[in-house]
Amino acid sequence: SPKLVVDFLCPASQSDVSVYGDLLFVSGEGLGGRLDCGTEGIDKRVSDKRLRGIRIFDISDIENPVYVSNVQTCRGSHTHSVLKDPHDDENVYVYVSGSAPVRPDEELAGCSDAFPSENPNSALFRIEVIKVPLDNPEAARIVSSPRIFEGLEAPPSHGLAPADIAKVEKAREEGAFIIEISGRPYVLPSRYVKPALDKIVKARGGSGEPTAADSAAFRKQIADMMAKRKSEREEPKRQGPNQCHDITLYPALGLAGGACEGYGLLLDITDPVHPKRIDAVADSNFAYWHSATFSNDGSKVLFTDEWGGGAQPKCRESDPLKWGADAIFTIDENNQMHFKSYYKMPAPQTELENCVAHNGSLIPIPGRDVMVQAWYQGGISVFDWTDAENPVEIAFFDRGPVDSTRMQMGGSWSVYWYNGVLVSSEIARGLDIFELKPSPYLTKNEIAAARTVELERLNAQGQPKFEWPATFVLAKAYLDQLERNQGLTDESIAATRQQLWKAENASGAKRSEILTDLAEDVESRAEHSANTEKVQKLAETLQELAAENLAAKM
Numbered sequence: 001s002p003k004l005v006v007d008f009l010c011p012a013s014q015s016d017v018s019v020y021g022d023l024l025f026v027s028g029e030g031l032g033g034r035l036d037c038g039t040e041g042i043d044k045r046v047s048d049k050r051l052r053g054i055r056i057f058d059i060s061d062i063e064n065p066v067y068v069s070n071v072q073t074c075r076g077s078h079t080h081s082v083l084k085d086p087h088d089d090e091n092v093y094v095y096v097s098g099s100a101p102v103r104p105d106e107e108l109a110g111c112s113d114a115f116p117s118e119n120p121n122s123a124l125f126r127i128e129v130i131k132v133p134l135d136n137p138e139a140a141r142i143v144s145s146p147r148i149f150e151g152l153e154a155p156p157s158h159g160l161a162p163a164d165i166a167k168v169e170k171a172r173e174e175g176a177f178i179i180e181i182s183g184r185p186y187v188l189p190s191r192y193v194k195p196a197l198d199k200i201v202k203a204r205g206g207s208g209e210p211t212a213a214d215s216a217a218f219r220k221q222i223a224d225m226m227a228k229r230k231s232e233r234e235e236p237k238r239q240g241p242n243q244c245h246d247i248t249l250y251p252a253l254g255l256a257g258g259a260c261e262g263y264g265l266l267l268d269i270t271d272p273v274h275p276k277r278i279d280a281v282a283d284s285n286f287a288y289w290h291s292a293t294f295s296n297d298g299s300k301v302l303f304t305d306e307w308g309g310g311a312q313p314k315c316r317e318s319d320p321l322k323w324g325a326d327a328i329f330t331i332d333e334n335n336q337m338h339f340k341s342y343y344k345m346p347a348p349q350t351e352l353e354n355c356v357a358h359n360g361s362l363i364p365i366p367g368r369d370v371m372v373q374a375w376y377q378g379g380i381s382v383f384d385w386t387d388a389e390n391p392v393e394i395a396f397f398d399r400g401p402v403d404s405t406r407m408q409m410g411g412s413w414s415v416y417w418y419n420g421v422l423v424s425s426e427i428a429r430g431l432d433i434f435e436l437k438p439s440p441y442l443t444k445n446e447i448a449a450a451r452t453v454e455l456e457r458l459n460a461q462g463q464p465k466f467e468w469p470a471t472f473v474l475a476k477a478y479l480d481q482l483e484r485n486q487g488l489t490d491e492s493i494a495a496t497r498q499q500l501w502k503a504e505n506a507s508g509a510k511r512s513e514i515l516t517d518l519a520e521d522v523e524s525r526a527e528h529s530a531n532t533e534k535v536q537k538l539a540e541t542l543q544e545l546a547a548e549n550l551a552a553k554m
Contacts, residue, residue, distance in 0.1 A: 002423075002431060002433065005062050005063055006062065006063050006064070006065065008065050009037065009039065010026070010037035010055065010067070011030075011032065011033060011034070011037070011038075011039055011041075012026065012027070012028030012029070012030055012032075012033030012051060012055070013028065013029055013030030013032075013033065014027060014029070014030075014078060014079075015027060015028065016077075016078075016079045016080060016460075018080060018081070018082040018094075018459040018460070018461070018462070019059070019082075019457055019459065020082050020084060020092050020134075020457070020459075021134065022058055022059055022060040023056060023057070023058065023059070023092070023132070023134075023137055024056070024057040024058075024059045024065065025054055025055070025056055025057075025080060025082060025094055026054070026055040026056075026057065027054065027076075027077035027078060027079055027080050027096075028051050028052055028053060028054070028055060028076060028077060029052050029075065029076025029077055029078050029098060029099065029100040030052075030076070030100075031050065031052075031100075033050065033051040033052060033076075034049050034050065034051055035049055035050070035051045035070065036049065037067065045104065046104050046106045046107045047107065048107070050103075050107065051070055051072070052072060052073065052075070052076030052077070052098075052100065052103060052108075053070060053071050053072040053073040053076060053077055053096070054070060054071045054073070054077050054080060054094055054096060054130060054140075055067065055069075055070045056068050056069040056070060056071075056132065056137050056140060058137070068137055068138055069137050069138045069139075069140050071094075071130050071140050071141060071142060072108055073096055073098055073108075073128050073142065074098070074102050074103055074108060074110070074111035074112075074123035075098030075099065075100050075101070075102055075103070075123055075243070076098045076099075076100045076103075077096045077097065077098055078097055078098060078099040078100070078243075078245065079097045079245060079246050079247075079461065080094050080095060080096050080097065080461070081094070081095040081097075081246075081247045081248065081249045081256075081459070081461035081462060082094055082249075082459055082461075082462055083095060083249045083251055083269065083272050083462070084251060085251060085272045086251055086252065088272070089134075090133060090134060090135070091131050091132060091133055091134060092132050092134060093129055093130065093131055093132070093272045093273070094129070094130040094132060094140075095127055095128070095129055095130075095247050095249065095256075095275070096127060096128040096129075096130060097127055097243060097244040097245060097246065097247060098123075098127075098128070098243065099243050099245070101113065102123045102124070111123050116147065116150075124242040124243075125147055125149045125150065125242040126145045126146060126147045126148070126149070126242075127145070127146060127148060127243075127244060127247070127275075128142050128144075128145050129142065129143055129144045129145070129146065129272070129273055129274075129275070130142055130143070131143040131273070143273050144273050144274060146274060146275050146276075148244075148258065148260075148265060148267065148275060148276070148277045149240055149241050149242060149260065149263075149277075151240075152240030152241060152263060152280060153238075153240050154238030154239055154240055154262070155240065155241075155261075155262030155263055155282035155283075155284075155286075156282060156283070156284035157262070157284060157286075157287065158284055158285060158287065158323065159184065160184065160185075161314070161316075161318065161319050161320065161323065162318045162319075163316050163318045163319065163351075167187075168185045168186075168187060171187045175215070176188070177193055177218065177219065177222060179222060179226060180226065188222075193218075196218055196221070197210040197214055197215070197218055198210075200214045200217050200218055201214055240262065240263065241260040241261035241262050241263050242261075243260065243261060244258045244259060244260040244261070244265070245259050245260065245261065245288070245289065245290050245291065245306075246258075246259045246290060246291040246292065246461055247259075247267070247292075247461060248291065248292040248293060248294070248461050248462070248463055249269060249461060249462050249463065250294050250298065250463040250465070251269065251462075252464070252465035253294070253298040253465070254268060254269055254270040255267065255268065255269065255294065255298060255335075256269045256275060257292025257293070257294060257301050257303070258277075258292065259289040259290050259291045259292050259303055259304065260289055261288065261289060262282055262286070262288075262289065263280050263281065263282050263289060264280070264281045264282075264283075264289050264292065264301070264303040264327070264329070264337070265277050265279070265280050266278050266279040266280070266301065266331065266335060266337055268335070278335045279335060279336050279337050281329065281337050281339065283327055283339070285305075285320070285322040285323055285325075285327075285342070286303075286305040286307075286323075286327065287305055287306075287307035287308070287323065287324070288305060288306045288307060288309070289303055289304075289305065290303075290304045290305065290306035290357070290358065291303070291304050291358075291359060291461075292304075293360065293361065293362060293371060293463070294463055295362075295369045295385075296362060296364075296369065296465065296466050298331065299330060299331055300328060300329065300330050300331060300340075300369065300385070300388050301328075301329050301331060301337065302326050302327070302328050302329075302343075302371070302385065303326065303327050303329070304325075304326050304357040304358065304359075304360075304373075305323070305324055305325055305326070305327070305356070305357055306324075306356055306357065306358060307323050307324035307356050307357075308324065308354075308356055310354060310356055310358060310376055310413075311354050311409060312354055312356070313349060313350065313351050313352065313353055313354055313355055313407070314354075314355055314356040315344070315345065315347075315348060315349040315353070315355035315356065315375065315378050316348060316349065316350070316351060317348035321342065321344045322342045322344075324344065324355075324356040324357055325342045325343060325344035325357055326342060326343040326344070326357055326373070326391075327339060327341075327342055328340050328341050328342070328343065328385055328388050328391060329388075330388050340388035340389045341388060341389050341390065341391060343383055343385065343391040344357070345373075345375050345378050345379075345381040345393065345396070346393055347378070347396070347398065349377060349378050350401060350404075351407075352401050352403065352404065352405070352406060352407045352408075353376070353377035353378065353401045353402075353407075353411070354376045354377050354407070354409060354410070354411060355375050355376050355377050355378035355411065356375065356376060356378075357373065357375065358373070358374045358375060358376060358412075358413060358414065359373070359374050359413065359414035359415070359416075359460060360372050360373030360374055360380075360414070360415055360416070361415075361416040361417050361458070361460075361463075362417065362463070362466070363382070363417040363422075363436075363450055364417070364449075364450045364453040364466040364468070365442070365446050365447075365449070365450050365477075366446070366449050366450070366468050366474055366477050366478065366537075367477070367478060367481055367534055367537060368384060368386045368446075368481070369384065369385050369386045370382065370383070370384050370385075370386075370394070370442075371383060371385060372415050372416075372417055372422050373415065374411075374412035374413060374414050374415045374424065374425075375411070375412065376410070376411030376412060376413065376427075377399075377400075377401055377402065377410055377411035378398065378411065378412075379396060379397050379398030379399060379411070379412060380396065380397050380398075380412050380415045380422070380424055380434070381393055381395075381396050382394055382395035382396065382436070382442075384441070394439070394441035394442055395436065395437070395439065395441070395442065397432075397434060399411075399426070399429065402428045402429070408428065409427060409428065410426070410427045410428030410429065411426065411427055411428070412424045412425065412426050412427075412432070413425045413426070413427050414460065415434075416458060416460065417450075418455065418458050419451075419453075419454055419455055420435070420450070420451040421433050421434065421435055422434040422435070422436070436450075440484075443477065443480040443484075445473050445476035445477040445479075445480050446477045446480060446481070448473040448477070449468060449471070449473050449474045449476075449477040452468060452469055452471055452473065452474065453466050453467070453468060470541050470544035470545050470548060471545075472500065472503075472504050472545065474541050475500060475538060475541045475542055475545065476497075476500065478534060478537055478538040478541065479493060479496060479497060479500070479538060481534060482529075482531060482534055482535065482538070485530070485531055485534075486530060487529050487530050487531030487534050487535060488525060488529055488530075488535065492525060496518065496521075496522060496538075499514060499517075499518045499521075500518065502514055503515045503518065503545075509550075511546075511549050512546045512549045512550045515542050515543075515545050515546035515549065516542075516543070516546045518542050519539050519540075519542035519543045519546060520539075522535060522538050522539040522542060523535075523536065523539040526539065
């Protein structure tokens, strides 16, 4: 039962938020964001009233947020990530990803959009690290600007999808005006075509609708303009990425996953002020690397591809399943990433539904890597990627198109698991709160075990390490998984369930005795099991339950 506590007006784009304790951090990169939170915007190229960077609020009184500080950056903040270093209790760190053009030096001293080879202090090809003293957030400041993109070449890319090519060709046949940019055809929108044709009609002293001759004149203008542009401009060398869209921080493992335009980066964040790139991957099937999610043990990482920017229908039946999807990589002992597979929601969507991979999070199903993910008007998809080479959908929810007669922006922008529920921001239709339902792919015990994980907070770009308390439902969840995957014989499963029931309904020394004997029995079967690791997890859970029960009676 979520409730709106306060509506606090402080415009900026795109206003991504994170929290730590009593502090709220907000991204701002739009040119109209003001230091005073005013709504009138800013119409000057240079202004001392503009905010582009991170706002910091004190939300100790949640009904009365207090704007305590801001940190200005050269490119603003499209997104940010909050890092609490396990070895530093006095500060938090904010990693800033800015995607806007570099602001003028007159507005913020030291800002330059030159290449690093021309100016080593260039605001391009870097992120910002902000240090925030917890007892004095007003003193927050940039402490480093790591150049994590150095040495990366331009990534490979794919062309238009079959459906998009067909649209361009159909438009060409119908007389539309087509231009080519970087070798890719685009249909010139009517908002550009009509004024240009009206101008040609007016120039010849005519009136009314444009003639065929007017259209031919405009086509010649386009051809001449593109030819002149090509001759005047030397084709620039394609560069690697100069920004990240999202950086997911996993401080418990000292790792971060950067989704950085044309690359997926693996970063070492053990020194929070000086993150270092330790591996980078590119993929011609990806258009725009958007976000990253680690498996709970850090042995895998999943990157999403926001092909089409989230506003276009990219889950059509004719769209390749490798485009606008997730890419799953394993991470070896040397922190090198190895591609294993793609995952895309399996249900085709219509031409009138914007759809592509977007924000999601892990669900703490013990012993499995299960993720819930938003797909805009494709709805939400819950999938298991424990086997990195064979991800499979196990649940979904889809409202259908916002409007079945025309394209209208909408759908699930994000969905995150938080303390037993799935919270989805539906762009056009409000906030959705979901609960998981038992199925052959997800048992009642697995769902109940996930609910035993309680988080104090969850930031979209901060990943906590899930830890499950020893409970009877955890033991039952492992047993359900062993049954599903045939890790033990049917007879062993039935016998273990019977003894587990007896222990749960016993008390005192008797309960501990049953659990201890059962743990020893289960452990003895691990070596000959088809899933030794899972059987050992079950045995360890039973041992912990026995020890906790014994300690409670002492």
